[in-house]
Amino acid sequence: MPKRVDHEQRRRQIGEALLRIASTRGLQSATMREVAAEAGVSLRLVQYYFHTKEQLLLAALAYLAEQLTERVSASIRALGPVTARTVVYGTLTAVLPTDEESVRLTRAYTGFYTLLFSREAEMATRHGATYPDKLESLLATQITAAQEGGEVAADVDPALTAAALLALTNGLGSSVLGGQRDGAAARLILEDQLGRLFHTVESSTPTPVRAPTHRRDRHEHT
Amino acid sequence: MPKRVDHEQRRRQIGEALLRIASTRGLQSATMREVAAEAGVSLRLVQYYFHTKEQLLLAALAYLAEQLTERVSASIRALGPVTARTVVYGTLTAVLPTDEESVRLTRAYTGFYTLLFSREAEMATRHGATYPDKLESLLATQITAAQEGGEVAADVDPALTAAALLALTNGLGSSVLGGQRDGAAARLILEDQLGRLFHTVESSTPTPVRAPTHRRDRHEHT
DNA sequence: AGGTTGATGATACGCTCGTATCATCATAAG
DNA sequence: CTTATGATGATACGAGCGTATCATCAACCT
Known part of the structure; x- marks a missing residue:
C-alpha cells in the first residue's frame, strides 16, 4: 500500500479551495476543474475524495x-x-x-x-x-x-x-x-x-x- | 418583404417567457433553448430578436x-x-x-x-x-x-x-x-x-x- | 412579374461541464 | 521479494450551452 495519506486533511484542503472560489468568483465558477486547480491537485483527486460534486458542495x-x-x-x-x-x-x-x-x-x-x-x-x-x-x-x-x-x-x-x-x-x-x-x-x-x-x-x-x-x-x- | 411583424411585441413575448422560467425553475435554467420553448418559438427567433443572451437578459x-x-x-x-x-x-x-x-x-x-x-x-x-x-x-x-x-x-x-x-x-x-x-x-x-x-x-x-x-x-x- | 429583403427554420460548431475509464506508481503485508 | 492495494495521473465521453451558418419562404417595390 502507498503512503496512507490523511484523508480528512485532503478533503479539507479541497473543500476550502471551493470556498475560496465561491467567495471570489462565485459558486457557479466553482467547477470541479477549477477547484482542483485552486487546491493544487489534479481533477482525479477531487473525484477521488468526493465521488460527486454534490458531496463536495455538502462538505464545503x-x-x-x-x-x-x-x-x-x-x-x-x-x-x-x-x-x-x-x-x-x-x-x-x-x-x-x-x-x-x-x-x-x-x-x-x-x-x-x-x-x-x-x-x-x-x-x-x-x-x-x-x-x-x-x-x-x-x-x-x-x-x-x-x-x-x-x-x-x-x-x-x-x-x-x-x-x-x-x-x-x-x-x-x-x-x-x-x-x-x-x-x-x-x-x-x-x-x-x-x-x-x-x-x-x-x-x-x-x-x-x-x-x-x-x-x-x-x-x-x- | 414578408409579414412585417411587430418586433416589440415579439421581444416582449420572449422576454416574459424568460421571466416565467426565472421565477419557476430559476434564472440559471433560463437557457436560450428553454426560453424559446417557453415562448413557443424557435431558437433562431430568440437569436433574431436578441443578438446575444446578455441583451435578452437586459430586456427581461x-x-x-x-x-x-x-x-x-x-x-x-x-x-x-x-x-x-x-x-x-x-x-x-x-x-x-x-x-x-x-x-x-x-x-x-x-x-x-x-x-x-x-x-x-x-x-x-x-x-x-x-x-x-x-x-x-x-x-x-x-x-x-x-x-x-x-x-x-x-x-x-x-x-x-x-x-x-x-x-x-x-x-x-x-x-x-x-x-x-x-x-x-x-x-x-x-x-x-x-x-x-x-x-x-x-x-x-x-x-x-x-x-x-x-x-x-x-x-x-x- | 420578379427579384430584393425581412422573417423564420434546421442544423452545425466549439466549448465546458460532470463523470467515467484506463493506466501507473508507491508501499505495506506476507 | 514479491504482490495486492491505496493513491494518483491522463484522457475520454456524452450532454448542454451560446453562437454561427446555411437555407427557405413570403411579401413589398419597381
Whole structure:
C-alpha cells in the first residue's frame, strides 16, 4: 500500500479551495476543474475524495458553517462580558460583511443560499436551512432576557423582533455584497436599529448603545 | 418583404417567457433553448430578436422592473388615500412575496440580483443597481413627512430607518423564498416593525396590502 | 412579374461541464 | 521479494450551452 495519506486533511484542503472560489468568483465558477486547480491537485483527486460534486458542495458547506459559527462566538467574546446585549450585537455584527473575512464568509454563504432557491440538489436541508432558525431562536431568547433586565421595552415581541433583526442583517449583507453600500454604512444602519431596541430605561437621555469601539451619532451613508 | 411583424411585441413575448422560467425553475435554467420553448418559438427567433443572451437578459430585466413598479404603485393605491404611511406600507408589502404574483416577481428579481454578485456581465448598472436606491430615498422622504405629521417619532433618522426597512423587507423576502417561513409570517414581522415606527394612537390594525383583482394578462404555463 | 429583403427554420460548431475509464506508481503485508 | 492495494495521473465521453451558418419562404417595390 502507498503512503496512507490523511484523508480528512485532503478533503479539507479541497473543500476550502471551493470556498475560496465561491467567495471570489462565485459558486457557479466553482467547477470541479477549477477547484482542483485552486487546491493544487489534479481533477482525479477531487473525484477521488468526493465521488460527486454534490458531496463536495455538502462538505464545503459544512466547513463554511463551522467557520461561521466560530466567527460568531469570537465576535461575542470580543465584546466583553456575555450579556443579552453583547450576544445580540456580537451575533449580528459578526455575519455582517464589514471586514475581509466576513465578506468572504458572507459571499460564500450567499452562494449556497442561492443554490437553495433553484434546488439543483436536495442539499441545504442538512445545515443551511436550520442554521437561521437556530440563530433566530437564540436571539429571541436573548431579547427576552434583556426584557427581564429592563434593557428592552416590555411590549416588543421577542420572536418577531428576533426574526426582524436577522432579516435586517441579511438584507444589509446583500446590499453590501451587491455594492449598494459599504460595510461601515451597513453597520451604522444595524446599530441604529439595535440602539433603538436596547434602550436603558433609567436614562431618558438618548445615550443609547454604548457599543464598545464606536459611537453612532453621525450617519453618513453613501 | 414578408409579414412585417411587430418586433416589440415579439421581444416582449420572449422576454416574459424568460421571466416565467426565472421565477419557476430559476434564472440559471433560463437557457436560450428553454426560453424559446417557453415562448413557443424557435431558437433562431430568440437569436433574431436578441443578438446575444446578455441583451435578452437586459430586456427581461427591464420588463421585470416595469412590472415591479406597476405593482408597487397599485399596492399603494389599494391602501386608499395617499399618505406617508400608506406609501411606506404599500411599497414594502408590495415587494414582499406574499401572493403568487409577488412570489414570481421576487423570485425573478432575486435571480437577477444574484447575477450581480458573480458579475458575469456588466449588467445591472442599468436598472437593478439604482432601483433600491430610488426606493430608499422615496421611503426616507415619506418618513420625514410622517415625522412632520407626528406619526413618527422625531428622533428617528429617516435615511437610516428607510435603509433598514428596505433591507428588512429584502431579508424577509429571501427567507420566504428560501422556505424558512411563509409570506404571511413575513408580513407579520414587517408590520410589527412598521407599527412600531408609525405609532399613532388610533392604529387599529392597518389593513395589509392585499392587491385586489389586479388584472394582468398572464398566460398559464405548465 | 420578379427579384430584393425581412422573417423564420434546421442544423452545425466549439466549448465546458460532470463523470467515467484506463493506466501507473508507491508501499505495506506476507 | 514479491504482490495486492491505496493513491494518483491522463484522457475520454456524452450532454448542454451560446453562437454561427446555411437555407427557405413570403411579401413589398419597381
